[in-house]
Amino acid sequence: MEGEERMSTYRVKVTIRCNRCGEKFVLRGRKERGQIDTGFKQCLCSNTDDFEFEEQAL
Numbered sequence: 001m002e003g004e005e006r007m008s009t010y011r012v013k014v015t016i017r018c019n020r021c022g023e024k025f026v027l028r029g030r031k032e033r034g035q036i037d038t039g040f041k042q043c044l045c046s047n048t049d050d051f052e053f054e055e056q057a058l
């Protein structure tokens with residue numbers, strides 16, 4: 001089951017760009033079943049849901 005676990009969860013580096021103010025954040029997180037989890041909650045401008053995610057290989 002080791003291989004299966006590696007396929008469903010892996011570490012990623014994510015660039016998050018705010019679509020409201022244009023601020024960029026570079027975070028490390030993990031991707032699980034297609035969902036990226038970085039712990040990122042909101043931008044400096046209080047935006048919580050309007051972002052562009054760009055995933056990069058770590």
Ligand SMILES: [Zn+2]
Pocket residue numbers: 018019020021022023043044045046047
């Ligand atoms: Zn913002």
